[in-house]
Amino acid sequence: MPKKRRLLWQLYPSYLLITLISLLAVTWYASKSLRHFFLEQTASDLEARAHLVEKQILKHLNPLDEKDVDLLCKTIGTRASTRITIILPSGKVIGDSQEDPARMDNHADRPEFMRALTGPSGTSSRYSRTLKKNMMYVGIPIKKNSHTLAVVRTSIPVNAIDVALKNIQIKIAVAGLIIALFAAVLSLIVSRRITRPIEEIKKGAESFARGDFECRLPVSNSEEIGGLSEAMKKMALQLHERINTIIRQRNEIEAVLSSMVEGVIAVDMEERVISMNRAAAHMFGCNPSEAQGRSIQEVVRNTVLQQFVTNALSSQEPVEKDIVLASDGEQFLNGHGTVLQDADGKQIGALIVLNDVTRIRELEKIRRDFVANVSHEIKTPITAIKGFVETLRDGAVKNIDDAERFLTIIEKHVDRLEAIIEDLLTLSRIEQEAKREEVVLAEGRIKDVIESAIQVCEVSAVAKKIGIELSCPDDMVTKMDAPLLEQAFTNLLGNAIKYSDEGGVVRVAATQTDNEIIITVRDQGCGIEKKHLPRLFERFYRVDKARSRQLGGTGLGLAIVKHITQAHGGNVAVESQPGKGSTFSVHLPRTPCSDHALT
Numbered sequence: 001m002p003k004k005r006r007l008l009w010q011l012y013p014s015y016l017l018i019t020l021i022s023l024l025a026v027t028w029y030a031s032k033s034l035r036h037f038f039l040e041q042t043a044s045d046l047e048a049r050a051h052l053v054e055k056q057i058l059k060h061l062n063p064l065d066e067k068d069v070d071l072l073c074k075t076i077g078t079r080a081s082t083r084i085t086i087i088l089p090s091g092k093v094i095g096d097s098q099e100d101p102a103r104m105d106n107h108a109d110r111p112e113f114m115r116a117l118t119g120p121s122g123t124s125s126r127y128s129r130t131l132k133k134n135m136m137y138v139g140i141p142i143k144k145n146s147h148t149l150a151v152v153r154t155s156i157p158v159n160a161i162d163v164a165l166k167n168i169q170i171k172i173a174v175a176g177l178i179i180a181l182f183a184a185v186l187s188l189i190v191s192r193r194i195t196r197p198i199e200e201i202k203k204g205a206e207s208f209a210r211g212d213f214e215c216r217l218p219v220s221n222s223e224e225i226g227g228l229s230e231a232m233k234k235m236a237l238q239l240h241e242r243i244n245t246i247i248r249q250r251n252e253i254e255a256v257l258s259s260m261v262e263g264v265i266a267v268d269m270e271e272r273v274i275s276m277n278r279a280a281a282h283m284f285g286c287n288p289s290e291a292q293g294r295s296i297q298e299v300v301r302n303t304v305l306q307q308f309v310t311n312a313l314s315s316q317e318p319v320e321k322d323i324v325l326a327s328d329g330e331q332f333l334n335g336h337g338t339v340l341q342d343a344d345g346k347q348i349g350a351l352i353v354l355n356d357v358t359r360i361r362e363l364e365k366i367r368r369d370f371v372a373n374v375s376h377e378i379k380t381p382i383t384a385i386k387g388f389v390e391t392l393r394d395g396a397v398k399n400i401d402d403a404e405r406f407l408t409i410i411e412k413h414v415d416r417l418e419a420i421i422e423d424l425l426t427l428s429r430i431e432q433e434a435k436r437e438e439v440v441l442a443e444g445r446i447k448d449v450i451e452s453a454i455q456v457c458e459v460s461a462v463a464k465k466i467g468i469e470l471s472c473p474d475d476m477v478t479k480m481d482a483p484l485l486e487q488a489f490t491n492l493l494g495n496a497i498k499y500s501d502e503g504g505v506v507r508v509a510a511t512q513t514d515n516e517i518i519i520t521v522r523d524q525g526c527g528i529e530k531k532h533l534p535r536l537f538e539r540f541y542r543v544d545k546a547r548s549r550q551l552g553g554t555g556l557g558l559a560i561v562k563h564i565t566q567a568h569g570g571n572v573a574v575e576s577q578p579g580k581g582s583t584f585s586v587h588l589p590r591t592p593c594s595d596h597a598l599t
């Protein structure tokens, strides 16, 4: 691209050139006209002088007296500072103010002489061989009775005119130069006046391009520049409004995208990230601002997602896929990919929406495990019952002792089934009530509930010679569902008795802080290894399955406790040391709230 010149340097030289050409033309024409005028003047002056001498010469021509003519020429010529020559029609010079006529050659061929013979006068400017200088000659005929007697020729050197003309030309040139200088300065001022507002408009346009719309444009009297200024102002205003609208819309979209819990990734046809919201960046552990413009392979190091993006770009139909992230525990994402189109419906990329379905998947797994556990728990007693029934039918019924023994075993398994079903029903009821917010909490005394639970467990405690100690202030009250809470304490006390050795002590104590009431059930039993503690409150989780079954446990007791405390807005915790005993503590809020999700 050729280098662009400033408008000033395009306008100014043109102005200057036009001015100089005009000046030169005027100077040339003026000096030509002056020279012409001077020559005309000189010619008529010479003609007038010739007419002046005409009469005096005539006297000496008829009769012809050459000496007198010559003398007269010399006398008048000296006085008039003019060369006067008298030439006979034959061309012979008979008098000359500056030369001896005898030495002068025939003048018949001189143009002024020839014209004078035929017309009223003849003029000629040429080099005089006699005087060796440029001369102007004017000849007029001296007539008598329309008969030409001679031609009187007056002449002066032309270089006098040339010198005078040169002087005038020098003056004109000096004046022209001064005018040219003035014109140059004026042209510069005029050019600047034209270009300055254009330059200011250019600067304004550059400011607009930078996003600075506060810049003021010049106010001009010129219709074109004023109009341009106005048009630019309008354009800037509209541009400003549109940019503001775009920024506002972008901010709104960004706010919507970043508030979404779903991950959103938009990619172009080359799989470069157009936009990625905070949730998506968080899922893949990257920075959303750095992701923009980079390829999805660079940004997200997950081959399943990369493949999913490629599929979404190549497929015209929406696509769906589950993506597992295993960076920090397992995270399950459900991805939906659709084609991203511009306003004209042309595909410009793909939009990926990612839902974190980890919780749903976990719940599904819990349910699957639960069904498997329930089936497994129920299958064992049913298989046993079926086996013994078949044995009885095969003849064992006839042996009273065997029949009695087998029926006792069957009864034990039926009790076990009943206990499992009862616990499952209790669990499901608490879950349902909590979900539907049907757990009705009424103010009640903690001590009453614990005492009822101790009463329920008394028989088994006495059987194992285990003492139960209670320490609870009489006035400790909280909002509660008394039967449910009693069930929870019964389970905890039952476990404490079950897993304690004979002759032990179980201590139940209730204390309170500003926010909560804490009821602890402490035993001196076998205790629990640390690795089991995090899973202890899961359904069917048992440390020692055989022992639990032998003791008539269902594996659901602590899960029920957990759900009951949660339904009261509290929680349950455990501390234990193998061989030394366990402490279960139920934390209930002093201002209970039943709005808790149960798992």
Ligand code: ADP
Pocket (backbone or CB within 6 Å): 491, 495, 496, 497, 499, 523, 525, 526, 527, 528, 536, 541, 542, 543, 544, 548, 549, 552, 553, 554, 555, 556, 557, 558, 559, 582
């Ligand atoms: P279970 O019906 O088997 O007792 P729970 O849900 O009540 O089921 O308890 C789960 C497991 O926690 C028990 O199998 C047992 O191993 C352990 N456990 C519960 N309470 C105690 C305790 N006080 N001392 C030692 N182990 C306990």
